[in-house]
Amino acid sequence: MTPQNAAPRRAAGGRQPASIKDVAAAAGVSPTTVSHVLSGNRPVNEQTATRVRSVVSRLGYVPASLARGLQAGSTSVIGLLIPDISNTFFAELAKGVEDAAHHLGYGVILCNTEFDSDREDRYLGLIRSRFVDGVVYAAGSPPSRQRLDALVGQFPIALADEEVEGLEATLITTADHEGGGRLVGEHLRTLGHRRALMLTGPSDLRSSSARSTGFMQAFEGEVVERVGDFKEESGYRLITEALATGRLEQTAVFAGNDLMAIGALAALREAGLSVPQDVSLAGFDDIRAASLVFPPLTTVHQPAYDVGHTATAQLLKYVARHQVPPSSRHTLPVELKVRESTAPPAS
Amino acid sequence: MTPQNAAPRRAAGGRQPASIKDVAAAAGVSPTTVSHVLSGNRPVNEQTATRVRSVVSRLGYVPASLARGLQAGSTSVIGLLIPDISNTFFAELAKGVEDAAHHLGYGVILCNTEFDSDREDRYLGLIRSRFVDGVVYAAGSPPSRQRLDALVGQFPIALADEEVEGLEATLITTADHEGGGRLVGEHLRTLGHRRALMLTGPSDLRSSSARSTGFMQAFEGEVVERVGDFKEESGYRLITEALATGRLEQTAVFAGNDLMAIGALAALREAGLSVPQDVSLAGFDDIRAASLVFPPLTTVHQPAYDVGHTATAQLLKYVARHQVPPSSRHTLPVELKVRESTAPPAS
DNA sequence: CTAGGTTTCCAAAACGTTTTGCACAATACC
DNA sequence: GGTATTGTGCAAAACGTTTTGGAAACCTAG
Numbered sequence: 053m054t055p056q057n058a059a060p061r062r063a064a065g066g067r068q069p070a071s072i073k074d075v076a077a078a079a080g081v082s083p084t085t086v087s088h089v090l091s092g093n094r095p096v097n098e099q100t101a102t103r104v105r106s107v108v109s110r111l112g113y114v115p116a117s118l119a120r121g122l123q124a125g126s127t128s129v130i131g132l133l134i135p136d137i138s139n140t141f142f143a144e145l146a147k148g149v150e151d152a153a154h155h156l157g158y159g160v161i162l163c164n165t166e167f168d169s170d171r172e173d174r175y176l177g178l179i180r181s182r183f184v185d186g187v188v189y190a191a192g193s194p195p196s197r198q199r200l201d202a203l204v205g206q207f208p209i210a211l212a213d214e215e216v217e218g219l220e221a222t223l224i225t226t227a228d229h230e231g232g233g234r235l236v237g238e239h240l241r242t243l244g245h246r247r248a249l250m251l252t253g254p255s256d257l258r259s260s261s262a263r264s265t266g267f268m269q270a271f272e273g274e275v276v277e278r279v280g281d282f283k284e285e286s287g288y289r290l291i292t293e294a295l296a297t298g299r300l301e302q303t304a305v306f307a308g309n310d311l312m313a314i315g316a317l318a319a320l321r322e323a324g325l326s327v328p329q330d331v332s333l334a335g336f337d338d339i340r341a342a343s344l345v346f347p348p349l350t351t352v353h354q355p356a357y358d359v360g361h362t363a364t365a366q367l368l369k370y371v372a373r374h375q376v377p378p379s380s381r382h383t384l385p386v387e388l389k390v391r392e393s394t395a396p397p398a399s
Numbered sequence: 400m401t402p403q404n405a406a407p408r409r410a411a412g413g414r415q416p417a418s419i420k421d422v423a424a425a426a427g428v429s430p431t432t433v434s435h436v437l438s439g440n441r442p443v444n445e446q447t448a449t450r451v452r453s454v455v456s457r458l459g460y461v462p463a464s465l466a467r468g469l470q471a472g473s474t475s476v477i478g479l480l481i482p483d484i485s486n487t488f489f490a491e492l493a494k495g496v497e498d499a500a501h502h503l504g505y506g507v508i509l510c511n512t513e514f515d516s517d518r519e520d521r522y523l524g525l526i527r528s529r530f531v532d533g534v535v536y537a538a539g540s541p542p543s544r545q546r547l548d549a550l551v552g553q554f555p556i557a558l559a560d561e562e563v564e565g566l567e568a569t570l571i572t573t574a575d576h577e578g579g580g581r582l583v584g585e586h587l588r589t590l591g592h593r594r595a596l597m598l599t600g601p602s603d604l605r606s607s608s609a610r611s612t613g614f615m616q617a618f619e620g621e622v623v624e625r626v627g628d629f630k631e632e633s634g635y636r637l638i639t640e641a642l643a644t645g646r647l648e649q650t651a652v653f654a655g656n657d658l659m660a661i662g663a664l665a666a667l668r669e670a671g672l673s674v675p676q677d678v679s680l681a682g683f684d685d686i687r688a689a690s691l692v693f694p695p696l697t698t699v700h701q702p703a704y705d706v707g708h709t710a711t712a713q714l715l716k717y718v719a720r721h722q723v724p725p726s727s728r729h730t731l732p733v734e735l736k737v738r739e740s741t742a743p744p745a746s
Numbered sequence: 747c748t749a750g751g752t753t754t755c756c757a758a759a760a761c762g763t764t765t766t767g768c769a770c771a772a773t774a775c776c
Numbered sequence: 777g778g779t780a781t782t783g784t785g786c787a788a789a790a791c792g793t794t795t796t797g798g799a800a801a802c803c804t805a806g
Contacts, residue, residue: 069529071792082756087794097754112549117528118469119792122761127465138494143485150511154518159525162509164497171501178506181464182416202459346693418762429786434764444784466762469791
């Protein structure tokens with residue numbers, strides 16, 4: 053464990069990377085000239101330029117982004133804060149963010165919080181230290197207001213898919229959760245269902261409550277609500293609990309998201325109930341797994357990619373001009389995907 | 400489009416962030432002292448320190464990471480290069496990377512290439528400009544050697560799950576692809592299959608060829624190979640092509656990964672063949688969808704999370720000490736998950 | 747031949763930190 | 777009462793760029 057424990061190792065070319073000064077010295081010019089050659093910011097004698105360029109490539113010189121960023125006051129990188137990258141919904145969203153960012157010449161730094169506030173704090177620190185030029189915040193869980201408050205107005209931030217109560221001065225891009233809930237409500241009502249069980253996500257999440265609201269508005273029948281947390285396990289648990297008191301009173305289940313629906317599906321199957329013969333089941337999000345489970349899930353397709361893409365494009369529009377984004381709101385349309393997990397009630 | 404087009408907007412507190420000088424001035428000390436208070440690098444009079452701290456929090460001062468990084472010669476961020484974040488395998492791997500990095504105080508910047516070499520180039524530029532202290536490279540497609548060569552030896556790099564021919568001086572962490580192939584081969588042989596169709600990934604990918612090799616070794620029967628590209632669509636296409644010439648000669652199909660298996664499953668179903676009664680089907684990776692499809696897929700569980708975690712932990716061990724990692728190799732064990740898509744042959 | 751314009755390059759400042767060598771004062775020791 | 781020692785804080789350099797105001801050399805036109 054001595055510092056030199058591997059002293060004899062001949063690491064291939066482990067020396068310091070070349071700086072602009074090295075290039076300048078080797079080419080017999082000043083650093084200024086090298087900079088001009090590379091940026092094209094001012095004209096340089098073609099002969100000199102050629103000489104410089106050849107030295108640059110011989111030395112493998114790449115300008116240090118930190119120094120450049122320090123001088124320019126920006127990094128050309130934005131942050132993406134999400135709770136769980138292995139959830140395909142966020143993965144899709146991330147892809148949208150990344151595409152939009154890349155297209156405008158920005159990089160994306162992934163801040164995966166795992167719903168852990170320690171981790172979120174650390175990342176917010178990184179953000180506030182101006183390592184990034186802006187941030188796309190896809191909460192997924194009720195964001196801690198105080199942390200957010202330190203950012204909003206000071207820093208370009210765009211909220212993706214989850215608005216936050218009372219946070220005005222921010223870009224918001226979200227899918228039409230309420231409309232999606234309504235779509236499911238109508239669908240189940242039209243099929244003839246009169247009693248439904250609604251498995252919601254966290255009640256303090258706007259996206260979650262909006263889905264419920266829309267559903268209630270359109271369903272017009274009797275709805276029992278059980279509160280979960282948008283995770284698969286809670287869908288399973290909620291159904292198990294509902295069945296514990298005897299048999300299921302309702303003919304249809306609307307889960308607040310697909311993950312919960314998949315959990316519910318497992319619980320129903322274990323209880324000997326078949327979908328959709330005994331009970332209809334619908335989800336929300338249209339994650340990849342939704343069409344792969346058996347039976348394929350009727351669900352509301354949420355444009356995760358577009359949400360990420362739009363949020364980012366909006367954000368960068370202002371970031372690029374060194375402006376603080378004004379508050380604005382973009383609601384993206386959703387779409388009902390009717391598959392095989394819903395059918396008219398049995399009786 | 401004039402620069403001032405939004406002039407009257409009163410952005411909440413849109414002024415410059417405080418610098419260490421501002422704090423120093425407001426506290427009546429020198430920047431040096433502020434730095435020492437914050438870093439604890441040298442003792443500071445408690446009374447002075449308190450005063451400084453109060454100014455820091457009043458001004459909301461956060462040290463600029465760029466300046467700090469420039470001075471320190473490191474950024475405490477590593478890059479993660481992957482081809483497709485919406486593939487749950489890479490998402491899992493990313494989570495492993497992110498966990499390990501976070502644990503050691505590093506951030507992760509996501510470089511999603513979408514199998515696009517332009518994009519990969521851009522990200523490699525960012526990496527070479529020392530915006531990150533190291534990189535975990537999970538190729539997924541045959542990496543462009545020349546790009547990689549510019550990095551290896553100059554820059555701390557760890558290869559995850561995909562080794563590259565002739566690239567020695569690098570950390571490599573990979574699952575036991577060959578062993579996994581062998582597991583599947585044995586399983587199908589034991590079930591009584593004598594003829595198998597193997598759907599491979601790109602032949603220039605070591606992970607792909609290793610799976611085939613292992614399978615061949617253990618299966619001992621007649622194997623027909625068809626080359627795909629690890630994407631769902633190619634699994635579908637390959638099966639469709641195999642069926643085009645009449646009926647399927649083989650009683651078992653081994654797909655190089657789960658995505659292809661899922662594609663194959665769809666094609667088989669459409670052709671009226673049922674799994675596993677008419678034909679057994681096995682995959683590789685054990686992505687989430689594998690257990691959700693119907694029938695649940697027999698597959699080889701690959702420790703994606705562990706691969707990412709190990710690669711990162713190894714990498715950071717050296718990065719933290721400003722050392723170039725020596726070449727070393729970690730092969731992680733895989734596990735056969737027998738589910739319902741495989742059974743003894745019909746006849 | 748000279749005034750003005752170009753072309754070509756450089757020196758120096760700035761970006762915001764951390765680090766290090768010193769200076770000064772106060773305290774301790776003999 | 778002089779001399780180490782400790783405590784406290786500052787100035788200046790350094791990290792690697794980009795930007796900007798000139799300076800020198802050359803050319804052109806009158």
